[in-house]
Amino acid sequence: MKKFRYLVIAFALGSLFSCNSNSEKNTDTSDSAKVKKAESETILEMSIYNLPSHWTTQNGEEIELKDLQGKVVVMVMIYTTCKAACPRLVADMRNIEKQVPEEKKDDVQYVFVSIDPETDTPERLKAFSKENEMEDDKWLFLRGTEADTREFAAVLAVNYKEISPMDFSHSNIISVFDHRGEMVHQQEGLGVDNKETVQAIIELAK
């Protein structure tokens, strides 16, 4: 038994250093082809649900990105201490939500991802959602690790940089994803005409 325990420790150590889960490393190509095929049936190639990132919600729940699968997802990256652009982005999101017809509202999830995970704790995100009267389930606020956030931003083509401890410069992009996580539309800029974004959501939502 003791030996077994050491083995477990050794493997645990090993997995700490490995770049990802064991399943990812695959020396047998034919196997990997099978795996790939199986995966492609569930998660499409361009789907953001290929990202293995973990997030915490404003309610302190731990989720994976792929838990959002099955709804139309509208995403924006913000930070709660932001004074200039973010309130307008929040307003834009609210404005978009208002224009989605009642019968389709349930099929759409609105997600705010923090670019300042250090400051934006779940408590802070919760407070932010209250301040903005976005406590309904359709508003989701997420905070991840710095690395996952950077990677997620890379997927959304959102660039950002910390310019002082409380301030970030960042792109203002609202992205729309279909039920399987493929990006269908991006709206760039502040307070721009959101007709196309709304249209994209209405076309997708059931």
Place this chain on the structure above:
Amino acid sequence: MKFYSPALFLVFSLLFCELAAQNDNMALVKGGVYLPLYGAEDQTVTVDPFLMDIYPVTNAEYLKFVEEYPQWKKNNVKTLFADKSYLTNWKDDKTYQGLSNAPVTNVSWFAAKKYCECQGKRLPTIDEWEFAAMANEKVQDARRIETYNQFILSWYETPKTFNNPIGKNFKNYWGIYDLHGLVWEWTLDFNSVLISGESRKDVDKDSNLFCGSAAIGASDLMNYAAFMRYAFRGSMKARYSSQNLGFRCAKDVEN
């Protein structure tokens, strides 16, 4: 049995340590303070000590990686993580063209990042890369030395240096080769650059980061060379790849 267990544990930990700690071929960059071309309002940046690969990752090394992690092979890679130009010069999943000790190029940011993670390393940040790369053979910060800038700018004008083998350009103050003269390199936070022409319209205008002053100020040669690098980074997306863009890995210094 009692004898076995610690022995087994040792063997396993040695195995894993060997896999995890490939610090050979890395050089220590002692870090320090520098003023980057683009930063927070003319503030200097402190770079902590870190380890950096002495050479960029080569074709042969990258082949080994895709054999071990087949989901990064040319024909397996997901389009979310790499566009069509990924490993475009490779004849098939196992055959690269050119020299085995030439730098691998046409790899996306996702691929480069994953490669480094699989070596127990990471990509260097922009600040780490720029800090290490401001050294010439003799001094840590050679940015005001004319020959240093001439070398970089004449390289920018030389076509197809990505076909050359690694280790032929100067070994810098830290013992690192090819930061200039061979290929451009991915950085971990390449998407913190907000100076692409396209981002003019979508970037927070209130910031001091991007109001043109930095670019106008970038008039001397030293800044011109760096400006080119920042502009290139700003124009890239994480799934793009390019034939003159390779990478090398970095690592935190363990206490």
